[in-house]
Amino acid sequence: MTDPEAFWDRMAHGYAKAQIRDMTSYDQTMARTRTHLSPGDKALELGCGTGTTALRLADAVEHLTATDISSEMIAIAQGKALRQGVENVAFGHASIADSGETGGPFDVVMGFNLLPLIDELPTALASIRSSVKPGGLFISKSGCLAEKSFYLRPVIALMQLFGKAPYVANLKIRTLEGLITDAGFEIIDTHTYPGIIANRFIVARRI
Ligand SMILES: C[S@@+](CC[C@H](N)C(=O)[O-])C[C@H]1O[C@@H](n2cnc3c(N)ncnc32)[C@H](O)[C@@H]1O
Numbered sequence: 001m002t003d004p005e006a007f008w009d010r011m012a013h014g015y016a017k018a019q020i021r022d023m024t025s026y027d028q029t030m031a032r033t034r035t036h037l038s039p040g041d042k043a044l045e046l047g048c049g050t051g052t053t054a055l056r057l058a059d060a061v062e063h064l065t066a067t068d069i070s071s072e073m074i075a076i077a078q079g080k081a082l083r084q085g086v087e088n089v090a091f092g093h094a095s096i097a098d099s100g101e102t103g104g105p106f107d108v109v110m111g112f113n114l115l116p117l118i119d120e121l122p123t124a125l126a127s128i129r130s131s132v133k134p135g136g137l138f139i140s141k142s143g144c145l146a147e148k149s150f151y152l153r154p155v156i157a158l159m160q161l162f163g164k165a166p167y168v169a170n171l172k173i174r175t176l177e178g179l180i181t182d183a184g185f186e187i188i189d190t191h192t193y194p195g196i197i198a199n200r201f202i203v204a205r206r207i
Pocket of ligand 1: 004008009046047048049050052053067068069070073094095096097111112113114117118
């Protein structure tokens with residue numbers, strides 16, 4: 001399997017230049033996420049990529065730690081924060097597996113377009129839970145390939161053969177929500193954003 005850190009380091013500069021594919025859904029996701037954030041929140045975003053979302057949500061919380069397994073992504077994000085003059089976001093290099101050791105516990109932990117890329121999801125969700133305060137929130141948005149995008153599987157498999165795609169779990173919404181619930185969360189808000197892949201927005205409260 002492709003090493004995720006090396007893969008995302010290779011992708012970082014292309015990812016930074018790429019346009020958001022569905023800006024309407026992105027704007028709606030950001031607005032819906034904001035309804036769950038408070039000005040006093042200490043938040044963590046996992047798999048933050050080049051920092052677009054962290055910088056956009058920075059004014060909705062007191063402080064945001066944003067981490068990613070790719071140091072190339074983090075370097076780009078730090079440059080953007082400097083240029084934009086955003087001072088309450090700290091970008092750092094970390095794997096989702098280390099989320100319990102990134103300065104928490106947090107009021108809110110977020111992960112957008114991240115969970116399907118993790119091959120040991122129950123372990124990762126346990127680590128995420130340990131980074132959320134009791135009663136705090138885990139907010140995620142995940143492409144669920146098994147909902148209707150079965151025709152994409154062979155394309156992804158071919159791309160993986162040539163190192164052009166990372167590991168991607170073939171998740172159904174029901175499966176993903178079951179894993180989040182089993183990890184010790186109660187789901188309090190969901191929405192599906194349609195597209196080539198069904199993108200499931202899930203807000204879960206730590207029990
Ligand atoms: C599809 S990008 C999404 C980036 C950003 N969240 C967004 O929505 O634009 C996935 C990101 O997750 C990061 N990532 C992949 N595996 C990870 C892991 N095990 N721990 C932390 N970050 C990871 C990648 O480096 C990449 O930046």
